[in-house]
Amino acid sequence: MLVRAETIEIAEIMKTAQDKKDTTVTIIDGERGTGKSMMLLQAMTTAFLNNWIVLNVPEGRFHHTKDSKHFTN
């Protein structure tokens, strides 16, 4: 897995939020192929490592049915 500058930035954002009990809100933007979804994955990994609770909304239309493939992992 690639650890890039933004991976560290995200980890720092999360650590500060946890320590200060703040709620940070960040939009991850960029051209196609720049690694946005990977950044979300890395945020999730960081959260699991720190025993956070992770609520993830994958890409796709938000109105899914119970057996939607977006919810199988």
Next chain:
Amino acid sequence: MTEYAPIPDTPIYSQPNYAAAWLGQIGKANAEVLSKLEVAQSHELPIPIPPKTTLARLTELGARDPEIAWPVFEAFWSEITSAGRPSILLTVDGLSHMMKESAYRSPEFELIHCHDLAVIKLLVEHLSGSKKLPNGGAVFAATSKGNAPLSYATSLAITQQIERQAGKEITPRDPFTKIDERAYKSLQKAQVLKLKGLSKAEARGLMEYWAASGVLRSRVDEKTVAEKWAIAGHGVVGEIERNVLKMRI
């Protein structure tokens, strides 16, 4: 199986199927943490919650029955945001899908805005800053992959925030372009992390990893890295991958 249902005395619609599916996924992904936490509050739910029910079990109860999924989700949310619980991460991929009207219609046959769908509403409240995570946490929302352009509301909000962060002049709104006001307003408090290409050092690190793990057979040296980095629009990681990994035998 109901996709959406009005919540009485509110303009909001619950999403029974979506809530059930999401509870199931949340329960599985967080099984370790949630199986060690027990329901601590009393909840008025259509099903009995025995004492010592774990939060993991609570998600299961909601996941298997869409009819009660939304009230169970609300109970679950109340539990995980109560004092002493862990920090929470909310991640959303494809932000633009929720920054517009849905395809659902109200009884008056008007299009229901995404922000009036209960699950989305919860996410948007945290995106906009109107609700906070009491035990701390983070919200990360990525704009979509693919070629579909962002809505004007989303792209303007992002552009203006990037300008604000850089201390530059703020692009004014175009009065002649249609804009989703609710979407625009909901994104005013978010920071923006704009991804560009990798640095050459990062690109090199990635290529060395590929070489070490055997998926890349050719030499990784200054020249190759510089070349691949340049071809990939100055380090766009998806392009590096596409160009470099096709070099496998």
